[in-house]
Amino acid sequence: MERTKKIYLLRLLTIASLSIIGYRAVASDDFFKESPLITNVYATAYYCVYNSELPGTQTITTAISNKTYTLKASFLFGGWGIAMQGTGKTAPDGDYVKYNGGAGGFVRLAGPNAGRNPAGQWVIEPQELRERYARIGITDFTGFGNLALLNPDSAVYSTTSSLAGSADRPLTPWLSISADPSLIPPGQTGTLVFKNGDTTPADLPSSNFIAQDSGQYIKGKHIDIYLGEGQSVMDDWNRTGGNRYVDIHLP
Numbered sequence: 001m002e003r004t005k006k007i008y009l010l011r012l013l014t015i016a017s018l019s020i021i022g023y024r025a026v027a028s029d030d031f032f033k034e035s036p037l038i039t040n041v042y043a044t045a046y047y048c049v050y051n052s053e054l055p056g057t058q059t060i061t062t063a064i065s066n067k068t069y070t071l072k073a074s075f076l077f078g079g080w081g082i083a084m085q086g087t088g089k090t091a092p093d094g095d096y097v098k099y100n101g102g103a104g105g106f107v108r109l110a111g112p113n114a115g116r117n118p119a120g121q122w123v124i125e126p127q128e129l130r131e132r133y134a135r136i137g138i139t140d141f142t143g144f145g146n147l148a149l150l151n152p153d154s155a156v157y158s159t160t161s162s163l164a165g166s167a168d169r170p171l172t173p174w175l176s177i178s179a180d181p182s183l184i185p186p187g188q189t190g191t192l193v194f195k196n197g198d199t200t201p202a203d204l205p206s207s208n209f210i211a212q213d214s215g216q217y218i219k220g221k222h223i224d225i226y227l228g229e230g231q232s233v234m235d236d237w238n239r240t241g242g243n244r245y246v247d248i249h250l251p
Contacts, residue, residue, distance in 0.1 A: 037247060037250075038221070038247070040221065051094070054080060056142055057142050065157075069090060071090065074142065079144055079146065080145040082097055083099045086098065087163050096159060096161065103150060103152060107124055109141055118147070132151070165178070167213070171213065173227055173228035174207055174225065175207070176210055176225075177211055178215045178226070180222065181214060183221060186211055190249055194206060194241065198240060198244040199240045
């Protein structure tokens with residue numbers, strides 16, 4: 001019994017060490033064989049998007065937290081902007097802006113699924129959606145990624161001093177993830193093992209994680225990995241495999 005306790009404590013110390021040093025460490029084969037497993041989880045990625053880097057031809061001048069900003073419509077309302085990513089920045093050396101909700105989710109602008117939300121449910125006539133944007137001066141949807149908030153005039157934003165997850169804890173690139181609490185509870189640590197040859201930017205086949213965030217579209221066997229700030233981190237994600245399937249090992 002005493003020997004069993006020592007082995008158990010040793011495993012706990014090993015897992016704690018992996019969580020501290022982040023994705024640079026790779027757990028041993030023994031850890032992968034013995035730890036609880038959730039297989040074939042779909043992993044996407046999110047990041048802090050910069051207004052200055054997004055494509056877009058039209059801007060909105062608006063007051064956010066008692067300060068006036070002129071920002072691209074794609075940054076405020078589009079599928080590549082802060083309403084999807086959660087938080088963005090006016091520029092690399094600018095202010096953090098957080099989307100607080102109120103706009104009713106995303107709707108596809110064009111194509112066979114125009115008027116439907118990302119889950120495929122019918123929401124609104126596409127022309128009516130475009131008219132809502134026209135009323136606030138937006139007629140060009142460059143940089144929206146074919147997704148737009150349903151009620152742009154009801155969207156609420158605020159500035160924030162730093163980037164944090166839903167638990168109000170700072171996010172760490174390639175360590176913090178957003179997950180469905182029914183799959184992975186907040187604060188849970190573990191290891192992601194990438195499939196099909198996908199890697200981290202350091203060419204490692206696995207990455208440790210802490211569940212520190214959640215999202216409207218992150219449900220079931222789907223996680224979102226926080227990458228950091230700026231378009232370059234998304235470029236690294238795509239270079240190393242892009243959206244991928246992972247196996248999740250829990251302590």
